[in-house]
Amino acid sequence: MIRVKLPVHLRTLTRVSGEVVLEVEGPITQRSILDALEEKYPTLRGTIRERITLQRRSLVRFFACGQDLSHAPMDAPLPDAVATGAEPFLIVGAMAGG
């Protein structure tokens, strides 16, 4: 079981409150979580990753276990605490503005 916390705008869009819970097959990576997330909520396609390139949108960040994983490879294994559901995978709108 994977726990994902969405930013408020995407919770509104998907009409979920609280965390999203996903069942993810195989290695737990950014890519596998995002694939499962977009499969469950197709309206998220294009909002976290670019629609065509599947690259992380520039003002979206991925946090977990107190670390910024935004620049880690998409296929790198995520921390065990995320894979076991002990910690959530956070999708965050980056700080912007002043």
Place this chain on the structure above:
Amino acid sequence: MSNVRVLVGTRKGAFILTSDETRKEWEISGPHFAGWEVYHIKGSPVDPNRIYASQSTGWFGQLIQRSNDGGKSWEPMGNEFKYDGDPGTHQFYDGTQHPWEFKRVWLLEPSLTDPDTVYAGAEDAALFRTNDGGQTWHELAGLRAAKGHLWQPGAGGMCLHTIVQDPNDANRLFVAISAAGAFRTDDGGATWLPINRGLISPYELPDSAAEVGHCVHSLAMHPARPDVLFMQKHWDVMRSDDAGGMWHEISGNLPSDFGFPIAVHAHEPETVYVVPIKSDSEHYPPDGKLRVYRSRTGGNEWEALTEGLPQSDCYVNVLRSALAVDSLDSCGVYFGTTGGQVYASADSGDSWMPIVRDLPAVVSVEVQVLP
């Protein structure tokens, strides 16, 4: 008695204002899509309760929303705007060639005849169409063959911001792009012709009469006279009587011929509205006076419309999609400001009143008359 619905897109959501045909008392709903930029929200002419909205942010990208009940509820539609084939490159700010990159949808123009068909104007400039109510979008890529490699972004980006349909010929469309110019198709979007002869841009282009590159801000047409087009260019208000074959200036006695929107009266094809702005570097009304200008002669002779509008210390802007008219017998005129006001006139512009104040900056205004 008819009702009127005004659809307002702002920097932080959409708002829907409704009134009866007296247009005195208004109910406001919103914000819809709170916190998101809504560049445009517009209803289908053949099914007014079918409304499309372009919702975007720099954080989470582009979404398209659709309502089938007049804006009470919304459903996200398809948001894959993929350029057809290899779009190549266009001129960039530094003079280099830059790859085409989709950024957002500026405008949604529902078909005049089919509620499931909608045109979308995109940045980087391209025209997309859906025939399935917004689920899938396909580029009309022939537009880019009209010297797309010479187009370049203006200050607001390289955006296709205006789409005008010929009510007598479904195969004829007009579009405008900043900073590329105006273009026309006569074959449903397969091929396109630059229609910029007569435009002169001495401060913006090294060849002031170039075939493409002009910063066209908006176009307007009266449905009874589809060969007559009006244009607000970066500087200059222009008119064409031959579907864009040639343009001539009609700025006449305007206090400034810089501005963004232009509109035509619903029942008087020679009555035109603009909102003069001081200059390209000072985007607010001349002398701090918010004045709509009306020509009843198809241009050149303009009168200031001031009753009910602030005539001192007003420094708002009126953006290109933020001026609209309704089709009631006494034509209503509406515009929104970057200060968050929407002003309405129920008497063709003779007098005005704010129908809402203190919204986020208004990006677009559209109006529907409901049976």
